Amino acid sequence: MSDRLAMEDRRSSRLPFPAELGALVAMALAGLLGYLVFPDDLAFLTRLIGIVFLVLSLDLVTGYCGIATLGQSAIFGVAAYAVGNACLAGLVDPVALLGVGMVAGAVMGLASGVLVAKFQGLPQLVLSIAVGQLVAAMANKLSSVTGGSDGLAGISPGPVLGIFNFDLYGRTGYVFSLVVLVIVFVILLRFVRSPFGLLCRAIKDDSLRARMIGARVYPRLILMYGISGAVAGIGGALTAINTGVVGLDSVSFERSAETLVMLVIGGAGTLWGALIGSVVFQIFEHYVSAANPFHWMTILGLMLIVVVLFAPRGLVPLAVSVVDRIAPRLGGKS
Amino acid sequence: MAATRLEVSNLSAGYGPTRIVSNLTFEVAEGGRLAILGRNGVGKTTLLASLMGLSTHHDGTISVGGMNMTGLKASARARAGIGYVPQTRDVFRSLTVEENLVTGLKGRTTEALEEAYALFPRLAERRKHFGTQLSGGEQQMLSLARTLMGKPSLLLLDEPLEGLAPVICDQLMLTIAKLAESGEMTIVLVEQQIERALDFAESVMVIERGRSVWAGECGELRSDRKIVERLLGVGLH
Numbered sequence: 001m002s003d004r005l006a007m008e009d010r011r012s013s014r015l016p017f018p019a020e021l022g023a024l025v026a027m028a029l030a031g032l033l034g035y036l037v038f039p040d041d042l043a044f045l046t047r048l049i050g051i052v053f054l055v056l057s058l059d060l061v062t063g064y065c066g067i068a069t070l071g072q073s074a075i076f077g078v079a080a081y082a083v084g085n086a087c088l089a090g091l092v093d094p095v096a097l098l099g100v101g102m103v104a105g106a107v108m109g110l111a112s113g114v115l116v117a118k119f120q121g122l123p124q125l126v127l128s129i130a131v132g133q134l135v136a137a138m139a140n141k142l143s144s145v146t147g148g149s150d151g152l153a154g155i156s157p158g159p160v161l162g163i164f165n166f167d168l169y170g171r172t173g174y175v176f177s178l179v180v181l182v183i184v185f186v187i188l189l190r191f192v193r194s195p196f197g198l199l200c201r202a203i204k205d206d207s208l209r210a211r212m213i214g215a216r217v218y219p220r221l222i223l224m225y226g227i228s229g230a231v232a233g234i235g236g237a238l239t240a241i242n243t244g245v246v247g248l249d250s251v252s253f254e255r256s257a258e259t260l261v262m263l264v265i266g267g268a269g270t271l272w273g274a275l276i277g278s279v280v281f282q283i284f285e286h287y288v289s290a291a292n293p294f295h296w297m298t299i300l301g302l303m304l305i306v307v308v309l310f311a312p313r314g315l316v317p318l319a320v321s322v323v324d325r326i327a328p329r330l331g332g333k334s
Numbered sequence: 335m336a337a338t339r340l341e342v343s344n345l346s347a348g349y350g351p352t353r354i355v356s357n358l359t360f361e362v363a364e365g366g367r368l369a370i371l372g373r374n375g376v377g378k379t380t381l382l383a384s385l386m387g388l389s390t391h392h393d394g395t396i397s398v399g400g401m402n403m404t405g406l407k408a409s410a411r412a413r414a415g416i417g418y419v420p421q422t423r424d425v426f427r428s429l430t431v432e433e434n435l436v437t438g439l440k441g442r443t444t445e446a447l448e449e450a451y452a453l454f455p456r457l458a459e460r461r462k463h464f465g466t467q468l469s470g471g472e473q474q475m476l477s478l479a480r481t482l483m484g485k486p487s488l489l490l491l492d493e494p495l496e497g498l499a500p501v502i503c504d505q506l507m508l509t510i511a512k513l514a515e516s517g518e519m520t521i522v523l524v525e526q527q528i529e530r531a532l533d534f535a536e537s538v539m540v541i542e543r544g545r546s547v548w549a550g551e552c553g554e555l556r557s558d559r560k561i562v563e564r565l566l567g568v569g570l571h
Binding site: 195198199201202204205206208209210211212213214215216217269 | 388429433
């Protein structure tokens with residue numbers, strides 16, 4: 001038995017972290033494709049990446065821990081405002097600003113987690129909405145910090161690594177965002193398979209059973225909220241850095257709801273689901289709203305109904321199950 | 335973790351204000367094997383749940399290895415060395431067999447996995463399967479193996495053989511006996527298959543309406559068929 005395990009370990013050690021390497025290559029290729037195919041839409045693709053972080057962060061708490069929340073954009077927005085203010089105060093290094101966003105997001109995530117993770121079901125959902133609304137109201141009132149309804153403008157970060165200036169075409173912003181996304185995504189792929197990540201999934205499956213194996217459920221959920229906040233914070237930071245402005249839409253309820261929709265489309269509980277759901281939704285929204293400005297919401301609603309009817313667990317789990325069904329047949333033929 | 339002594343004194347417990355077990359007092363020595371027998375609904379599962387901190391404590395004390403467990407939550411009791419395999423064979427359904435086993439473990443997991451697979455070779459064959467894809471027997475093996483990954487000093491088994499085919503029961507009891515012989519844990523077994531329970535245990539306690547009505551050595555109970563028939567409603571071969 002131990003020989004077999006050792007043999008499998010040796011086999012897997014030939015290529016360390018194959019899933020992560022695969023993800024890295026796939027995302028780099030997809031990013032390159034985006035750069036080549038949509039050279040005039042790089043600003044859109046860069047904004048899209050910012051939102052991908054938000055959806056990933058939601059997946060960590062909702063998909064992996066089973067926490068119902070509609071207040072995730074509050075974390076994203078707080079981080080974006082923190083980065084905007086830091087930049088206006090003179091901290092212009094984009095990497096340092098990312099750090100500011102990450103820390104602000106983590107702190108906001110932990111604070112939200114302390115409240116929201118204490119409860120389950122509807123009270124949890126209502127609390128998450130309340131936190132989001134509270135942050136949105138404060139963002140509107142504290143205009144000296146947030147710019148109020150005018151937004152926080154004039155955010156002008158310095159060159160990346162002191163070399164690459166943010167250009168008008170958005171090339172630097174796009175590449176910078178893509179690199180950060182690939183790094184964070186690969187780290188998250190490892191993280192969700194770690195004993196801690198597995199424990200979070202176990203808590204989602206059966207929190208009582210998790211307690212019976214010695215898990216401290218509430219602290220674990222708060223910690224996951226903090227990590228999720230850091231991820232959302234990176235998204236908020238990238239959005240502030242790339243757009244140069246942070247508005248009230250960053251903390252809006254609509255953004256939280258949209259984020260949940262993107263996660264449902266892609267498939268909750270899988271990082272690829274969060275990634276693909278957010279990309280599909282935003283590209284669809286971008287092009288359909290441009291093609292039909294009057295009825296795009298109707299078309300979007302129809303698309304959602306179709307997805308939920310035919311792929312209730314999301315596009316990625318659907319694709320995986322289709323591949324699982326087809327692969328043995330193809331293998332049999334060959 | 336080495337086997338620990340279980341001492342229960344005047345334990346009363348239940349669910350909410352309802353008392354299910356009352357004034358139970360018993361001890362199991364380090365490495366000992368106690369079988370708890372009784373008809374359906376007499377409070378055997380509630381007793382194990384109260385030892386694990388999953389029911390409402392009314393009165394009395396529970397001590398494991400000299401440490402008072404009475405006010406502790408289930409997660410703290412698990413960390414203190416109590417392993418509980420519930421009747422419901424709880425496995426984490428969205429995790430694979432291997433993920434179920436390593437969930438929450440700290441440090442290197444390879445050695446712990448090797449030990450688990452050595453004890454349950456069937457699980458090694460099913461390591462990539464999800465909890466939902468396992469048979470009842472395999473789920474029971476996984477539930478037990480997962481509990482053993484925490485290296486408990488006191489193992490509580492609630493009807494581990496329920497609903498399993500005789501051949502699987504034999505395999506499982508052999509494994510449990512192997513664990514008991516290792517002397518690394520004290521075992522409390524609740525079981526409806528009385529013959530198997532008496533074959534396994536050293537001492538036995540019979541519960542009726544939440545109270546202990548008979549306690550002693552297994553041999554003693556075996557030899558008194560009238561008591562067995564009166565208290566348990568079955569005959570022994």
